[in-house]
Amino acid sequence: LQGKKKAEIKLKEFYRKQRKHRSRKLISWVTSSAAAVILILITLQLFTPYQLFGDRVHTFTSENSKKEIVLPDGSHVWLNAHSSLSYSKDFEKSRNVKLTGEALFDVVKSEGKNFTVETSNIKIEVLGTVFLVNDRTGSDITETVLESGLVNIIINNTDKNFNLNPGELFVYNSTDESSRIDMVNASSYTGWIENSLSFTNIPMSELIIQLKKWYNIDIVCNNKNILNIPVSITIDEEPLEETLFLLSQVVSLSWTADNDNRIILN
Numbered sequence: 001l002q003g004k005k006k007a008e009i010k011l012k013e014f015y016r017k018q019r020k021h022r023s024r025k026l027i028s029w030v031t032s033s034a035a036a037v038i039l040i041l042i043t044l045q046l047f048t049p050y051q052l053f054g055d056r057v058h059t060f061t062s063e064n065s066k067k068e069i070v071l072p073d074g075s076h077v078w079l080n081a082h083s084s085l086s087y088s089k090d091f092e093k094s095r096n097v098k099l100t101g102e103a104l105f106d107v108v109k110s111e112g113k114n115f116t117v118e119t120s121n122i123k124i125e126v127l128g129t130v131f132l133v134n135d136r137t138g139s140d141i142t143e144t145v146l147e148s149g150l151v152n153i154i155i156n157n158t159d160k161n162f163n164l165n166p167g168e169l170f171v172y173n174s175t176d177e178s179s180r181i182d183m184v185n186a187s188s189y190t191g192w193i194e195n196s197l198s199f200t201n202i203p204m205s206e207l208i209i210q211l212k213k214w215y216n217i218d219i220v221c222n223n224k225n226i227l228n229i230p231v232s233i234t235i236d237e238e239p240l241e242e243t244l245f246l247l248s249q250v251v252s253l254s255w256t257a258d259n260d261n262r263i264i265l266n
Contacts, residue, residue: 059086062101064216066193071097075115076106078193081216082136102134102213104190107149121174123154131164132190144170147186155179201230204251208265215240221265226251 060069062079069077069085072092079085083101088094096116107115109128117124119135121142129149135142144153146164153170154161155177162181164170169184188206191197192213199207205227212219214235221227229251235243240263244255254266 056089057086058089058091059084061085068193073110073115074108078104080104080192080213099133099135101136102132104130104132104193106130121156121172123156125152125154126150130190132186134189140173140175142172142174143189145184145186145189146170147190195236197233197235199234200232202232203227204229204231207231207233211240211243215243218260218262219265220262223253223266226253226265 060067060079061084062081064081066081067079069079071077071087073095077085077097080102083099083103085097085099085103087097091097094116095110095113096118098118100120105115105117105126107126107128107130115126115128117126117133119133119142121135122144124131124133124144126149129151130147131149131151132145132147133143144151144164146166146168148166151164152161153164155172160179162170162179164181167183167186169182169189170179171182172179185202185206188199188202188209191199191210197210197214199210204221208219208221208227211217217240231247231250233243233246233250238246244253244263247253248255256264256266258264
């Protein structure tokens with residue numbers, strides 16, 4: 001009987017030690033797991049703060065087609081293919097956006113609040129206007145075309161600024177840091193936002209610009225004699241080959257595609 005009691009005491013002591021051991025392991029596991037979670041959260045906070053702790057920055061991208069965006073202040077932006085636009089959550093205080101690629105802006109006026117577009121090379125300040133910005137990745141050229149209103153263009157990291165009037169094209173070349181302003185038909189640069197293109201007596205040089213945007217393809221014209229020929233044409237959903245065929249009936253041209261998927265007009 002005494003031996004039985006000793007055995008029970010030893011068994012209880014064994015169970016007590018096991019419970020204590022499991023409790024320590026559980027506390028250790030919870031502590032290490034919590035530390036791991038905290039470490040992950042800190043890492044994510046350092047490297048992806050916007051995704052984890054709220055949308056501090058809103059980003060919109062367009063892949064192979066254009067996209068229309070309505071900003072919090074009511075301004076409209078049409079992104080061309082392979083472009084992106086971003087702005088912070090306090091946009092209505094700053095009215096500042098960052099653009100990569102090409103976009104047409106229709107900016108709503110806001111008393112005392114300028115609207116600013118930042119690109120890799122220039123900054124554009126406006127109050128209310130319609131203008132296009134083209135700042136493609138990999139290109140040395142940044143363009144701004146003003147359709148209506150007035151904009152001020154500032155070249156990044158310089159004190160150079162330019163006022164643009166309607167119908168003017170501003171071109172900046174980052175390679176030699178040169179800039180110029182040309183008179184153009186603004187609709188030749190902005191017509192890609194519509195569901196169809198319709199032109200009357202437009203020079204071939206300006207039509208080529210539109211065809212590049214409409215079909216999202218590079219077009220090179222080696223036949224300089226056709227650039228000033230006026231053309232009237234309407235394009236809906238016709239493939240590029242059909243459009244080029246129609247043009248060849250009006251303008252003496254031929255075309256080929258090279259190894260870089262460019263269209264060469266001859």
